[in-house]
Every structure is written in C-alpha cells, then in structure tokens.
Amino acid sequence: MIRIGVDVGGTNTDAVVMSGRDILAAVKVPTSADVTTGLMRALAEVQAQAAIAPRDVGLVVIGTTHFTNAVVERRHLSETAVVRLCLPAAQCLPPMVDWPADLRAAIGDHVFLASGGLEFDGTPIAPFDRGEISRIGAEIARRGIRSIAIAGIFAPVKDDYEREAAALLAAQCPEASITLSSAIGQLGLLERESATILNGALLDLARRTVASLREGVARCGIHCPVYLSQNDGTLLDSAQAERFPVLTFASGPTNSMRGAAFLTQCTEAIVIDIGGTTSDVGLLHKGFPRQAGTTVDIGGVRTNFRMPDVFSIGLGGGSIVAAAAGALEVGPQSVGFELTTRARVFGGDVLTATDIAVAMGCAQVGDASRVADLDPDFVRACHAVIKRRLTAAADRSRISPTPIPVIAVGGGSILMPDRLGDLEVIRPAHFAVANAIGAAIAQTSGFVDRIYSLENRSREATLADAEAEARSKAVAAGALPDTIVVTEREDVPLAYLRGNATRVRVKVIGDMGL
C-alpha cells in the first residue's frame, strides 16, 4: 500500500510518498495562509514526482505543529473560561497558577471554582449545586467567552459531574465549546486542568485547521482515510483531532525524531528539528524518542501526557531579527508561512534568520544580493546569537557529558552550524522532510481503559485480558502482531467500591502492516 506522510509546519508543508521502507518521492512547498492550498500543492507535486494516482493512495497521515506553535507564540488562542469542580477543596492554588504570565493573559482571567469535585472513591466532596453552575454559565455567557474548560477533582475516576456541568453550561452558553478534563488526561489536578484549558483555547483553531486539511486531501481526489499524528507517534482520526487538538501537541517532535532515527539508523543522538517558527529538541535513546519521566512542559505549562521529552525554542528559519534597546534578538516572533514573501532574500522587507544564514554564505536560497548591504559585523553578531541559542538548546537536552551527534532535520536546518560546541552535527539525506517521513511510518495503537472487578480473579489474569484486548484492537486497526509492544500498563484500585474494583489502562503500539 502507498502511504503519504505530510508535515504541515508554520512555514513549509512537506510531503513524502512511501511504499514499505522506500521513499518514492519527497517535496517541500510553502504553507499557505489557508493551509488547504499549500497542502494541495504538496500532495499534487509529490504524487507527480512518485508517478502515482490518487486511487493508489491507501493512507494519508498528517502531522502538524500548528497547535503547539499557537501555544508557544501565544497566537490564535481563544479566551477560555475555567470551571474547576472542587469546592471547598483546592482553593489554595488557582488554575494556571504555574503558567507564564503572557500565556495566562491570552487565556483571560475567567476562573470559576464550584462544588462538584469527588473523593477518590467517587463520592461527592460537597453536594453538586446545579444553580451555582447555571449562574457561572450565565456569567460566562455575559462575558461572551466561547470556550469552557471543566476540570473536576477525581473526574478521571468518574466523569458524571463534569458531564452534568457541561450540560448546564451548554444550556447557558449554547455557542461555547466545552472540554472535559476526564477526556484529556489522568490523575494530577493541576496538570490535567492545564492541558484541558489549552485544549479549550485551541478548539477554534483546530476546527478551522482540520477542515482545511480534510478539504485539501479531498480536493486532490484522494478518498482514503485521513489521520493526524498524535503525541506517541500513533494515528488520531480527524474527527477526534478537531475535539482534542492537545493530543497532537508532541506529534511534530515524535515524527521528526522517528524520521531522524529511520534516516540515520542512529540510536543515540540529540535531534534538533528546525522549522520556520520553532525548533524542537529531543533525545534518541536506543533508536526511540526518550519519554518524559513525569510531566512535560509545553510553552511553559506543565502537563502529564505521556510524550517524548522534547522542548521547543522560538527559533526557526522565519524568526525575525530585532535589534532594540541595544539587545539583539532572533525570534521568537516569526514571519511563519510568509517567509517566502516577507524575508529579504525573497523580496520582502523583514530581516529573518534565513537572511542571516544566506548573508553568512551558509545557504543558497532566494536572492543573496538582497542581503549584500548588511554590515558583516552585524551579520556575524546575529549568527552568533543563533548559534548560542542552538548550543544552549543542545546542551539542555544532554544527559551526560559524553558527546553524541546532533541530527539536524527540518527545513530550517540551514541555520545549523557544522558543530555545536563539542558536538558533531549530522544532516541526513531527506533531512528536510524527516517529519513527513515520521508521519508516514506512523504506528497504530490499541487502548483499553476500564474498571474491572477483581472479586473472583487475579490481578495478573485481568491485566493479561486487558492486554490481549488492546492487542486485538491494535491488530484490527492495522498493526503487525509481531511489532506490538506495551507502552502503558497501569492498574489503579478504587477503594470502597464494591467488588474490589480496579481501573486498568493498557496501551499497546505496533507498526502498520503495509
């Protein structure tokens, strides 16, 4: 089966056609403001290059950093009301207490604490108060907020009150989109609540973006299923992606790291994926992205998703060079997808990191004569800023003083010097489309999350049952049985429920049988 992997970045849209392990074609086109045009161009060009027809395509997988970029740049975020079901508990720390101030400002100060939290055994901390929720709903409606995040204490154990609150709030705010924390994450109130709020802030953007992606694929005459890549490198169908954009947060890094490992066969390396707006930095260990131990920082916010230990810095090919008050800065502001019209070498009037790379002679793109007038000292100073930021980023992801290679991937890797301090830099073939390759080699998963009674059977037998079910779900979704590995296995006993109830979560991941 022919697969197309696509990476829609802030600056470029990349597409690859793969058959088994073979890369048949790879293209890179500028991302368009409407997303669709750029996607269609990439799909058309890559099919032409591979000499395939739309009907040959069995699977399209799209990875996008759109949602992560929005958080990192604090752009396209909708004001979101936060309703924490907790009272009288959890007043000691308000929602978003550990967030950067600028991101909190983008979300707005629409925080409401109400009753409706649960004890660990599912009984209410205080009686649920429908009137209280309706009053909060009226206030949210009065403020005109169109996204609501609901986070209830112990909602992952039992989501009844979150759903009831959602229904009451929807009655007051019929136009609002509502995200429930129980659908987003696991235990750990602050982290789950933060992820829920970010999801709420991204819903508008998610609807627009996913609609554009679907439309782009359909208008190219491709009618196979369209998936998005999610955090762990597995597939998310597009309807789910519209409702849960946060589940794609780390897909970019996961895809580029899996792509980098695939291209270099390196097992121990730092991967820096330089895009147009951000660079993602992570670590390959034994050929796989190193998983974060506990919590993951997204744009300065702690979340408790299971995802690769990757961080983003606001530096890419489209980063704007700004000299203000004697301080020279490159990024985090970026011209993004407008790089090929607004950058100096492309005829524009904004000085970007790409212009600096061209002026330094590190890259041949656009018209070098348009940066010939820059003061060489100024160019060197800018380049030093870029190098310093990349070196610091590589340094931060190192976990031992032993030098390991840095694999530079992504379209912006023209910014990358040949060495970063004592670290050697590798640029694999197809480095510019590693991310799209990672999307194309996407894996599929099977997941079971259910409450079992352990009254008449052992824990081991129950876990084995759950694993067998997750495996058969993965196989049904297209996984090759031999490649399936267990990535999550957790059993949390629910005390004081009859029948020795235990919540079991098992996730398995396998390669797509193609």
Next chain:
Amino acid sequence: MRYLTEADIEALAVGAAILGTGGGGNPYIGKLRCLQELRRGKPVALIGLEELDDDALVVPIGGIGAPIVGIEKLEEGHEGVRALRALEEFYGRRIDALISAEIGGGNALEPIITAAIAGLPVVDGDGMGRAFPEMQMTTFSIYGHPSTPAALADERGNVVIFQHAVSEPWFERLARSAVVTMGGTAIGAEAPMPGAYAKRAAVPGTVTQAIRLGNLVLDANREHGSAIPLICAAEQGRHLIDAKIVGLKRHLKGGFAVGEIALEGIDAHTGSRAHVVFQNEFLSFERDGTTEVSVPDLIVILDVDTGHAITTEVLRYGQRVAVLALPCHPLLRTPQALAVVGPQAFGLEGITFRPLPRN
C-alpha cells in the same frame, strides 16, 4: 536564624522529594504554595534547634494521607492554621514555632506554608529525617512525647481534637480512620513539645540538609553532570542499581498505597533483577533473593538521567531509574526506634535490619 528565600524553597522541594523515599506527598504543590506565600510578602524564619528556648512550645505539623489523593484533591489552604489554632485554644497558650513531622516529600513544606500564614518560625529539623507512613514513627513519639492532644483539619472546615490516645499506634489508628473519612487527606498538628525536648529528640538540621541535597541535583542539572555520585558522597550512600521498571503492583490497603516494584538492571547492571516493596515509602530492596537494604535506612529511587526523585504515585512501567541507599540518622537506629520503624514494624518478616555504614 535566617529567612528562607525562593531559591531555598526550589531546592528544598527537590531535596525533600529525595528524602521522601517515594512517599511524603508531592513537593511540587507545596513548593508552589510556599512561593505564593513568600511572594505575598510573608517571610518565614528558619531557626536552629539550639536557638529554641527550653520552654518554647513547638508543634509538629504535616499532611496525613495517600499521595495519589494529594496530587488530585488539593487543599482548601488554611487546614494547617485551623489545626494550629485548635491546639492553641485547647492549651490556652500561643505556639512559638513549627517543626516538620516528616522532612520527606511535601511535609517538608507544609509547616512553612502554615508558618507563613501564622507568622511563626520553622525549626531546622524534623521527626523522621525521611518519610514514614505512620504518625507514631516520629522520633518525637519514639522517645516518649505523646502525639495527643492533637488536632486534625480537613478542607471542609472539620476539625477533630484527639484529646488522649492510650498509645501512639492508637492515635495513628484513630487519626487514620478520621483521614479516610475526610477523603484521604488532612493536616495534623500534634501535641506541642517543649524546646528542651525538641533539642533531644528531633533529627537535627534536616531542612538545611534537604536544601543542600536539592542544590546538588539542580547544580548537576545545570552542568550536565550526574547528581547520583554527589548524593552518595554527601550522604555516605550506596548506588545499588540502575534499572528499568518491568513490573508494578499496587493496591490500597487501609488508606495506604501498598505495592511492589520489579526491576531489571540496565547498563552496568544488566542481568540483575531486584524488587522494592513499598507502603507509601520504599521499605526494602531485595536482589537475587537477598534483602540488601531495609527501613529505617533510606531507599531512594531517582530518574537515572536527571537525578530527581520518583515518588510511588508517579512510578510507571518502563521508567529508567537509579536506586540508592542512604544511612538513616542514629536516632532511628536505637532498639527503641527499630521497634517502631524497623522491618518488623512494617510486617517484613524474616528481615533483620543491617545498618548501612555511617561515620
């Protein structure tokens, strides 16, 4: 005497998690709360045991309950102050200073939060030098100071006074059943002790010790070094194994998170298999059928790469960890103490406590 800074609080959270030996609750929440109080302009003085007047009244204060509840059901915020005020009312006297009942985990920070709100100093010491799952396991109790009269406060405003318990285990049982009824977490303030007694029975200098440990890890992170040998050197500890978690059993028993971790050696330890038993805290470390370390010595599980502590509630299948053993304070090694915090006190039959060497 000195005032705690924001940098102290950051380091204390990291070091307290290490001394928590897997338990003691999440220091992150406590850290955010301490920083919030300091930023509200409420300084907290740290005073040495020797600075206490012999007749000063010192109250041990801390959270009681299951860590997994603590990261989900956050406090209302004034539980500690309500428990403290209830004791003052009961005694008809103001309290002079607070002390941590347990330096390990979030309970290192709990007295600081209450001290900030109530305007009291915090004593540089604690009742365990680590974390333990039960309240009779403090050196305060072990050396003869009863925990009652004690006060327990929950997030709703319930305050319970335990006027008298016939023994420390009875106080633990009574308090524990109240905590379970309160939903799995509460803040307890135990009977005030005279300064003279605290000087004799408290594990000294442990707030400073935790700050120092935290700074070792934070500095190592900045310099990309490993904190693990530094921690061993500073604490006369042993690096037992680097391993991957290949099995994890846990269940709730009487409000405790009880379980067992199966470890498979990695890197230099490939081929070794080991087990760690826990009851909120890590209790024993067994390799190839032999118990090498047990309570009251400290079994510490760290992220193998970052050197940060991993607590029992965030243990996950597949995590790569380093296991260290640190010798406990001599106050926990007397026959009197071992009867309360030795292996038999935790139902670990057939295990004899073999103390790690300590100068």
